[in-house]
Amino acid sequence: MDDTRVLARVADGDAEALGELYERHAGPLFGFLYRLAGDRGTAEEILQDTLLAVWRSATTYQGRSSVSTWLFGVARRQAHNRLRGLPPPSAAEPYERADDVPGPEELAVGAGRVQDALVRLPLAQREVVVLAFLCDLGHREISEILGIPPGTVKSRLHHARATLRGVLR
Numbered sequence: 573m574d575d576t577r578v579l580a581r582v583a584d585g586d587a588e589a590l591g592e593l594y595e596r597h598a599g600p601l602f603g604f605l606y607r608l609a610g611d612r613g614t615a616e617e618i619l620q621d622t623l624l625a626v627w628r629s630a631t632t633y634q635g636r637s638s639v640s641t642w643l644f645g646v647a648r649r650q651a652h653n654r655l656r657g658l659p660p661p662s663a664a665e666p667y668e669r670a671d672d673v674p675g676p677e678e679l680a681v682g683a684g685r686v687q688d689a690l691v692r693l694p695l696a697q698r699e700v701v702v703l704a705f706l707c708d709l710g711h712r713e714i715s716e717i718l719g720i721p722p723g724t725v726k727s728r729l730h731h732a733r734a735t736l737r738g739v740l741r
Contacts, residue, residue: 575639583630590627597640600707601647607702608651610691621650637716644707644717648699655695689739697732700725 575596581589601622606615625646633642690698703714704725715722 576635579626579630579633579639579642582627583633590623593626593639593643594623597643600640601643604644604699604702604707605647605651607690607706608648608695608699609655614654618647618651618654621654622647625650637713641709641713641716644703644709644713645719648717651699652695685740686736689736692739693732693735697728697735700728701732701736704729 573592575593578589578592578596582593598619602615602619605618605622606612609615609618622643626643629646633639637645690701693701699718700714703709703717704711709717711722711725714725718725
């Protein structure tokens with residue numbers, strides 16, 4: 573069953589459908605939230621807040637974007653609500669995996685210097701970098717999630733790359 577139908581079931585009060593959405597999207601959403609929060613525990617709490625918000629607001633989904641894009645938007649709003657006013661995160665602990673073999677995300681980002689540099693970015697730049705490079709979303713999808721023009725996405729990516737380049741040297 574496609575995500576739109578599953579979300580419609582959630583809107584009808586089907587808790588099993590919410591579990592199905594969780595199974596399909598928890599990994600990418602958690603990765604996004606983990607990189608924004610810089611802390612595994614906080615990211616898990618925000619993910620739970622996101623699921624509750626999805627449960628409460630599933631009826632507001634209008635189909636103007638993919639369900640995945642809509643879920644990232646809900647997660648982003650929950651992260652901003654939680655992180656507003658908090659100091660920037662310290663370097664995050666390495667992501668715990670069930671096995672010792674690093675996955676693609678760990679190989680791409682690394683657990684050390686790149687993550688330390690990533691958490692130094694302002695939140696607006698960090699979320700664009702995470703969505704573009706870790707969640708593999710395009711400028712248009714990022715624009716929809718963040719509610720900003722595609723040109724602003726490009727600008728934030730440009731500035732984030734420059735900052736990361738300077739920090740990693």
